[in-house]
Amino acid sequence: MADRIPVEVDGRRLTLSNLEKVLYPEHGFAKGEVIDYYTRIAPVLLPHLVDRPLTVKRYPNGVDSQFFYEKNAPRGTPDWVRTVRLPAPGSTKDRESIDYTVVEELATLVWLANLAALELHVPQWRVPPRARSAHARVASSPRPRTDLIVFDLDPGPPATIAECCEVAVLLRDLVTADGLHPVPKTSGSKGMQVSAPVSAADPMLTSAYAKRVAQRLERDHPDLVVSRMTRTLRPGKVLVDWSQNNPAKTTVAVYSLRARPEPTVSTPLTWDEVEAGGVLRFTAAEALERVERHGDLFAPVLDDAHRVTITEGLATGG
Template structure:
């Protein structure tokens, strides 16, 4: 593969650079392969990015190098990349804004991949066509294991969350974080999703104190799973489904079935790399939200 290329993506022209640059040194995974993954996963990824302002986590020198979060769209973007200027999350002055990238089309996704934006993070709310911020449409429980707990313990907690939500008549689904934990999602069952999630987390922490905590204090988390309900704060973002993660290997935040969650006995049961996720989608389609 040539180091640089100019390609046509649908009706856009995108310049790609340093395609042979290795971004995952421990795995030999190059920028060209990152772009290929995002191009091929786009049919199932793009619907989950639609109308959600994207926060980028960029690794220009690979996962072992310096990285940075980027909320404001790069000034050197192509003129066809749509952006949305919104009030900065958590702004107390009311006059601070962020000009977010809106990933509406494949070309924008390819352009971001070329910037080594390995991770894509989104909020649980969307915006309207004129920039109106809508109420959250998703509820998320972010499950974070405290060593020596792993994603195996997260799977057990996810099952318990599912039981509580089912009792409330709320369907939910799960995905791996692509890192150490996982997330459980549902369509927002209440206007105040943060309070609802907090109540569920506190209930499970009381019922299963040997396994679950609902507070951020690290001293309480050893060998347990934090149910991070605060991810429902409108200022927070969570890694998008099908996003790569910047780990040693090109792992993906991968949607999983409840059977897979229940069958999880070792970490490797819920670890999926880019090529495996592409195969899963080719076989089963989009599992997120189903």
């Protein structure tokens, strides 16, 4: 069929389809452009996905139509795509385990983009690297290791990303005093996230630490910050969502597209940009241009020299 195109990506064979199908109607951004974006951004994106079980949001008929979350590797997953089987306690589909996709190479990223997996979401932990001699697909129930802490800053209207920037600077000063090395990025939607690398840690400690920081910000800046999800508390304030550090939760991956009217991207920022505030919203083309200009501004979260151990004392303030 004319709309099915066999391609080879780094030695992997796959078939692309419906490349002209528009997935962002307001901007005429088609599936072929989605694949092109993920192909071009891959050199800086892939290091942030390696060994992280992936949850995707798929939009087969575009961002204005029905979508679905997908954790389990879909039927027909190529046998060269790495998957990892993990327990699924409390699964809404009564599954004992889930075979998550783990992105290790460009071909997997292209395959996912062809499935209209526009958004990529990852946890704050990794599974152990796959033994290169092992079968590509499944490593059963490996022990995860938390290596990131994240603060998700979500503005309650009429607050905007400008207020998120104010909170991010306050947050930076608090966690830097504790020895952490925070790095900001836009969410690609309304808000932003601040992440910092940590040494392999119990996720309960990272969650407790993030909660303590959020509560302190709320206590010190009650007119600007809220640390609780209660919707009636949120108008005009920024929610510092510490719960994203729960091992069952995920956060949008850096450089992921978002399913907004235009193809915006979760984009790393400099602290100078955050301090200046303003409109911090970047499309796929702008994100690519920024990488050409700055390189990977999110690379510090991969730097082992920046990893800090979250002790019980840090977590509790003791």
